[in-house]
Amino acid sequence: MLKHNGAGKRQSEAVSGWLLISPTFLYAGLLLAAPLVAVLFYSLTLKDVGGFSLDNFWEVWTKPIYQKLMGRSLNVSLSVTAVTVLLAYPVAYFVSFHVHPSKKSLWLFLITIPFWTSYLIRVFLWKVILGYNGVINSGLMSIGLIDAPLQAINYNVQAMVLTLAHAYAPFAILPIFVSLEKIDRSLLEAGRDLGENKFLTFWRVTLPLSMPGVIAAVLIVFIPTVGDYVTPDLIGGGKLPMIADMIEVMMLKQNDRHMGSAIAVTAMVIVAIVSLIFLFLNKQFLRGTK
Amino acid sequence: MSTKDAMIEFRDVHKYYGDYHALRGITATIRPGEFFSLLGPSGCGKTTLLRTIAGFEGISSGAVLVDGRDMSGVPAHKRPTNMVFQSYAIFPHLSVEENVGFGLRKDPRSSADKARAVGEALEMVGLKGYCKRASHALSGGQRQRVALARALILKPKVLLLDEPLSALDKKMREQMQMELIKLQRQVGITFILVTHDQEEALVMSDRIAVMFEGEIAQLADPETLYRRPNSRKVPNFIGTMNFLPAKILQESARAVEVDVAGFGRVNVDAQQVMACASGESATVGFRPETLTVLFDPSAKSERESMATIEEVIYFGDMTYYDVRIDGTGTPVRISMSNVFGRQVLDIGARVRVGWSLGALVLFR
Incomplete structure (x- = not known):
């Protein structure tokens, strides 16, 4: 009897559990899973003809244009990730370890200031700064350092990396900051107490313990920048398209969702593989610091 | 007293935090091989005093000597002392043996010898066979033992214990008190314990310094403290x-x-x-x-x-x-x-x- 009651109670708990998560579940299903399934479906079917086939993928993987664009996308996003995370770590470290606790939220608030302006406007500002007649060129010319505007600072991959790194800085700083905040300060004292100087304590204690934040920062910066197409359009002047530009062209301009989906799925798989490599490298690194 | 009889010597140590006078002229000597306790209510400066020995806390004036050597300007990682922290400070990303062997990086011995030393240290604190354990899978008492092994493996001249038993339950605390006494007799190292628990101090120490408001009120062996307190404040705190x-x-x-x-x-x-x-x-x-x-x-x-x-x-x-x-x-x-x-x-x-x-x- 008692047992039976217990089972009934468990069942009703399970039902209310499902009810509680159902809104989120629906949201995730309709807005995440369904579109993914649709894209996968399109990528595996042929335009006009219909029918399942791997031909779309065959085309994406063999045509040099796609390889080139994917390569550029990876190059840009890996560079952005490296630059952003390497610059974000010292900022996060400074705020976590050297800013008075009462001032920390103010600092975080200041770090998020770039978000107050739309990304589009920030990209245009970089264009104004880096452009042919931009702030840097006219500035350098007015003090007589150069005679003609520099071509090398605009419409290239470096300019794209700079723009994106600036845009993603807060996304990298915040997770690293959080992981540094979580470190028990007595662990650092213990490191010193056990005979390691400040640098080695950082290397053997602080850095490994903050790696979850670094990995989060890497993924948060890397994944969206692979698919970015606003920046190449505006900073690259349309001359340096990345893989997302190709998806846009296929989907909207050529009206070929099947090829567009095949490129998208390919890009997703590559991003997933690179992310897994990051995770693996992190594990290797942590083993090395022991 | 000549420095030969002193493992730790405080010479008129003062410490200010801004306007706050945390240590008010501490002068005391701790003998080699002694189990010494700093006892007092919270905020009396006992932990601060301990941390001046470890090098985590600078002093405003006076001198702290360890084994006859003035410690001013000597950074924490170069001092011949090791500490067991109140929170134990076990590195969560390292296993038990990696925690215990943390301080052996510069040790010239071969890695096999170091592994043996780690095993011996763990055995000494009653954790034989725990080498490969993940540190987050340890109970409070086990963490405490790992922290002890990690400090003692470096053979410090002084072991500093910052309220090491305060996080344990009563039974466990009493057991660890006995084990700490035995361990101290076995290794013969000077132990300095910070505690606010009068009973703990009486049970464990050879001598106790009772501190109030940044000053040592009385420094004596447990029986003298109990039988002949030198002011009304001391017996109010002890018993x-x-x-x-x-x-x-x-x-x-x-x-x-x-x-x-x-x-x-x-x-x-x-x-x-x-x-x-x-x-x-x-x-x-x-x-x-x-x-x-x-x-x-x-x-x-x-x-x-x-x-x-x-x-x-x-x-x-x-x-x-x-x-x-x-x-x-x-x-x-x-x-x-x-x-x-x-x-x-x-x-x-x-x-x-x-x-x-x-x-x-x-x-x-």
Whole structure:
């Protein structure tokens, strides 16, 4: 009897559990899973003809244009990730370890200031700064350092990396900051107490313990920048398209969702593989610091 | 005292945090191989003092010497001391053996020898076979042992323990107290323990420094601290002490004669007379166990008075009676062990109270 009651109670708990998560579940299903399934479906079917086939993928993987664009996308996003995370770590470290606790939220608030302006406007500002007649060129010319505007600072991959790194800085700083905040300060004292100087304590204690934040920062910066197409359009002047530009062209301009989906799925798989490599490298690194 | 007899020497150590005067002229010597405790309420500066030895806390003036060497300007990682932290500070990303071997990186021994040393250190603290354990899978007591092994493996001259037992439950704490005493005898290293638990300090230490508000109030062995506290503050912190006002009648070099309300005239041995600088009026102090409730009508005592029981606190092995002695204003506490067959008295009962005069301490 008692047992039976217990089972009934468990069942009703399970039902209310499902009810509680159902809104989120629906949201995730309709807005995440369904579109993914649709894209996968399109990528595996042929335009006009219909029918399942791997031909779309065959085309994406063999045509040099796609390889080139994917390569550029990876190059840009890996560079952005490296630059952003390497610059974000010292900022996060400074705020976590050297800013008075009462001032920390103010600092975080200041770090998020770039978000107050739309990304589009920030990209245009970089264009104004880096452009042919931009702030840097006219500035350098007015003090007589150069005679003609520099071509090398605009419409290239470096300019794209700079723009994106600036845009993603807060996304990298915040997770690293959080992981540094979580470190028990007595662990650092213990490191010193056990005979390691400040640098080695950082290397053997602080850095490994903050790696979850670094990995989060890497993924948060890397994944969206692979698919970015606003920046190449505006900073690259349309001359340096990345893989997302190709998806846009296929989907909207050529009206070929099947090829567009095949490129998208390919890009997703590559991003997933690179992310897994990051995770693996992190594990290797942590083993090395022991 | 020559530096040979001193493992740690504090010379007029002052420490300010801004305007706050945390350490107010600490001068003390800790002997080699001693189990020394810094005892005091929270905020008395005991942890700060310990951290000045480890090098985590600078001092504003004075000097801290370890084994005869002035530690000013010596960074924490170069000091011959190791610490067991209150939170244990076990590295969560490392296994038990990696934690214990953390400080051996610069050790010239081969990795096989180091692994053996780690194994021996773990065995010494009773964690044999825990090498590969993940540190987050340890209980509080086990973390404590790992922290001990990690510090002792480096063979420090001084082991600093910052309230290491405060996070453990009572049973575990008592067990660890015994183990720490044994461990200290075994390794022969100077242990310095910070604690706010008077019982812990009494049980474990060779000598105790009782601290209040950045100053050492009394530095002595446990028995002296208990029997002959040098001010009224010390016994208020260590155990319980009854106080009754006293009037000084006459004094000689060997004794002081006082009149204690409710007890009459008493001679207090000069050794038991404590001069408190505070200028408070004379008071006699006595521990609860120096008074006896005379259950047996034929029992005799050096001196006796009649009293009324006002409160009974039963502990199982002991009973505390708060009694009011006829002719006194303040109740005093008597502790009686509950020997077999002895009944526990009720509130309101009239009893004869006997007291041993030799245990009286006079504060003047």
